[in-house]
Amino acid sequence: MTGTPESPYQPGEVNEQGGTGAQDAFLRLWxxxxxxxxxxxxxxxxxxxxxxxxxxxxxxxxxxxxxxxxxxxxxxxxxxxxxxxxxxxxxxxxxxxxxxxxxxxxxxxxxxxxxxxxxxxxxxxxxxxxxxxxxxxxxxxxxxxxxxxxxxxxxxxxGDTNFMPVVAQTRVLPQLLSETRDLLAKAWS
Incomplete structure (x- = not known):
């Protein structure tokens, strides 16, 4: 399976956030x-x-x-x-x-x-x-x-209703996943 215009990543492929796994229907706006x-x-x-x-x-x-x-x-x-x-x-x-x-x-x-x-x-x-x-x-x-x-x-x-996930299939995230992961890992112990 090849990437689509909406998601250029293959399932299981490492993306620019360093994550792996199957892509969902959402694009990310960091x-x-x-x-x-x-x-x-x-x-x-x-x-x-x-x-x-x-x-x-x-x-x-x-x-x-x-x-x-x-x-x-x-x-x-x-x-x-x-x-x-x-x-x-x-x-x-x-x-x-x-x-x-x-x-x-x-x-x-x-x-x-x-x-x-x-x-x-x-x-x-x-x-x-x-x-x-x-x-x-x-x-x-x-x-x-x-x-x-x-x-x-x-x-x-x-059209600026800001329902990004519903209308544009995009999520606005204020932090990169790698940064969130580091914060959680540090606080876990």
């Missing part, structure tokens, strides 16, 4: 850069501004280094280091505040205006068909950094 997000690398150690909050640190960096796209008086727009889609950005008040109800009128205004500008800009640049706009308030609601409010603007396109 995204090892997402392990930093999964393991909480660079995540604040506490809830105060001085506890390593990246949203407090970013405004002090040059825009290109901090991935800041636009600045306003009370808030800024910054690309997400771990995007769900290309162009995924966040609108963040400069002030270290956790809850939307704690924002000043000027902060609410800048967050809203920057969000509108982000949507217009992303539509112009990439033709986004829609957006998911929102913020997760608190750890329980899924906020990755709950101590510093941030609003996500995630561009969406028809």
């Amino acid at each position: 995204t090892p850069h997402r392990m930093a997000y999964i393991t909480g690398e660079n995540k604040p150690v506490g809830t105060s501004a001085g506890d390593g909050c990246p949203f407090c640190r970013i405004p002090g960096l040059p825009d290109s280094e901090g991935l800041v796209v636009r600045r306003a008086e009370a808030a800024y727009a910054v690309l997400n280091l771990y995007p769900y889609n290309p162009g995924h950005l966040m609108v963040v008040p400069y002030r270290h505040v956790a809850d939307y109800t704690e924002l000043t009128e000027a902060e609410v205004n800048d967050v809203a205006v920057l969000t509108q500008q982000a949507m217009r800009t992303i539509r112009t640049v990439s033709g986004a068909h829609g957006f998911n706009i929102g913020m997760n308030q608190g750890d329980i609601a899924g906020a990755g950094i709950a101590a510093h409010l941030h609003q996500h603007a995630v561009p969406r396109w028809s």
